[in-house]
Amino acid sequence: MTDHLANPEDETLDQERIDAVLEAVEAEDSGALDTLLDPLHAADIADLLEQIGGPDRRALLALWSHEIDGEILSEISDAIREEVIESLPREVLVEAVRDLESDDVVDILEDLEPPQQGVILDALESADRVAVEQAMAFPEYSAGRLMQRETVVAPEHWTVGEAIDFLRQAEHLPDQFYHVILVDPRMKPVGYVTLGRILSSGREMALRAITEDSFRTIEATEPEADVAYIFNQYHLISCPVVDSAGRLVGVITIDDAMNVLDEEHEEDMLRLAGVGEESSISDGVWDTVKARLPWLAISLVTANIGALVISQFEAVIAKIVVLAALMPVVAAMGGNAATQSLTVAVRALATRDLTGANAFRVVRRELAVGVINGLCFAGVMATAAWILFGAPMVGAVIGLALIITLIVAALAGVLVPLLLNRLGFDPALSSGTFVITMTDVIGFFAFLGLATVMLL
């Protein structure tokens, strides 16, 4: 801990500093690099490494790799972490990894190939190594992977004074902790006390008399998405993690939960858009193509189903060519309305605001919204078709088709994710393609079918 009172504020990363860093790299001036990078937070240095191009990054690391520490390493995104680790001299890597808490080491290990994992495990002291290997034994994306094993516990019968004396003598406390967890003789957590309450109570106060009102534990095998939900729902700051017998095995803190929440959001958003959920702005061309091509391929197949439906109606299109011009209107309105109701439903399922208790009411509301929007736009579009294309009967056809399409869109947008969720799939995954195709196909069929009946 250094004395920061002279200059309390950390500096930030801006374009000016990035330009100065790139100049220093080009001039191979490692002194200037130190001056520019030392005042930055590790998270900003990681961002800088991600945002500059590959050749600049390699040149910077060649000059400055001895300064890379554990904190920077754990802030770097997966897309470039392997490259950075490979560039580090062995002794720098050993030093960096020994600095970290077990959960941060696990986070780094997860995304590495086995040979690099070995290098990092070898760098750890044996007690840390055992802790990390035990955490890696839990399933991926589980609470066990997320937790840090360093906990601060006290027997349930202790007083505030005993807890303070224990903390003053403890040799190895976690960097950040917010509660003292009370445990029974079998190491089962029975409550926790905030540090604020310990500090503001007299030494004689029994810890069990000042535990928090609300107390929860998380099982180590629970998925990390549930962990994020529990922290967000119950405003937790930290939460003890237990094994299947209920014994304390670690603790998860809110910064890790916030990180998971952020990743879950990103995943939902990217999945809805049909982009591989691991996509990042710093991916290369081939990783990007690999993430996007499969979903475009699916959409090509589904679009061709729409094309096949349309081709059944060639006779009516050949006679009334304006129908061809209006088809994209049906598709666009259906696609947009479906995206609206789909997005609201996927989001509400993720936040657990859409459940069995209100599903029926939500579906009924979507139906009503579909009918109202359908009637509005049918009126407008029928008039527009009349004015723009001088065809009143075509206007009637597209109006009716829009009513049907918007109802289908609103219903499919909520029913498909509900169904996927019930079947145990992620409702965000590929709902988009599925719902929009369904809407398009029904829309085209309605539009051209009505045209055949009403105009031929």
Place this chain on the structure above:
Amino acid sequence: MTDHLANPEDETLDQERIDAVLEAVEAEDSGALDTLLDPLHAADIADLLEQIGGPDRRALLALWSHEIDGEILSEISDAIREEVIESLPREVLVEAVRDLESDDVVDILEDLEPPQQGVILDALESADRVAVEQAMAFPEYSAGRLMQRETVVAPEHWTVGEAIDFLRQAEHLPDQFYHVILVDPRMKPVGYVTLGRILSSGREMALRAITEDSFRTIEATEPEADVAYIFNQYHLISCPVVDSAGRLVGVITIDDAMNVLDEEHEEDMLRLAGVGEESSISDGVWDTVKARLPWLAISLVTANIGALVISQFEAVIAKIVVLAALMPVVAAMGGNAATQSLTVAVRALATRDLTGANAFRVVRRELAVGVINGLCFAGVMATAAWILFGAPMVGAVIGLALIITLIVAALAGVLVPLLLNRLGFDPALSSGTFVITMTDVIGFFAFLGLATVMLL
């Protein structure tokens, strides 16, 4: 603080309990309601109130409104909060509001109409009322609205022992605090010390010797989105808020920042989908229509632009009707590819991973991805058109059109949000409609234009 050791775990809200609650409401059995609801966390009671229908909610409140406390009130979503507040007897409301910290009161006030705001302000004790009114004087969605005014500070020259003695004697400490903020004689924050470090240091230790390495303050006028970014980027647990002269005026804690992060995500996701950002699954039919209709209206206008482009090519469509069947393929592929690159760009702008430093490289990558995807799908689709519709020249036309469309989609998806961001608009807002229309229009024009040149 009650002793919870006998039953440490809170119970959760599941379908079974919801059904039991609804039965108790129907039987007007308020004793059974107490038994069912008392063990629940306030956040779960709020969820229950949101998920049951309006008539059930009113019946429940009629039986149980005396039990509604401040915590439940601050957990309830805006969509139904006004209704709940109106149902509360005056004395219950007064009691509930007096329980809360100033930031929670501000959060409730923000979404109420002036007459209800008055009722709540009147319920506060005068010191709290002043604090709340001062917070309300800051702009909406600013750090000043988000902060709590209750802070725990110490003069910079104090020792650990002095801080502990002060905390033991303090009459009114915040419910949750994680740091002691050190201030100079003009109340400017100069650093902070975690409670963990205070507890683990000897009484003689100077506080300024154990401050955290990294220290930041936030100005009260900064937008809350920046607050969320700073907490997430720098892993803060709490952060002092200062006025324009740098004096301490409050503190923001991570649970509030996590909440903002969650709302910002939701906003981005809903805006991208063209749904008003305040949409919620518990909105009624009219609120839902109001949120969605404007965006559908815009998409109707833009779809008609596409229709007008197509109608310029009626001659070629009338001759080669299969073109009409293939147009939706062009639109679907363009729309999906545009959504992919748009979503990645909007997300990267929100997390500040896409900046001036890498914009050019990202645009170049999108161009490369567009070319590669274009070539792949051009080949596949040209072959498919040949096989499905027996028209090799039509295959060549749609192949070339797809290459152009996918390149336009990839570029527009990143350039439009970059431009909106540079101009100071939210890149998520309406990018979707704009980008997809642009792609569609260029795609239709390329497809039908090429058809006119190559097939007529």
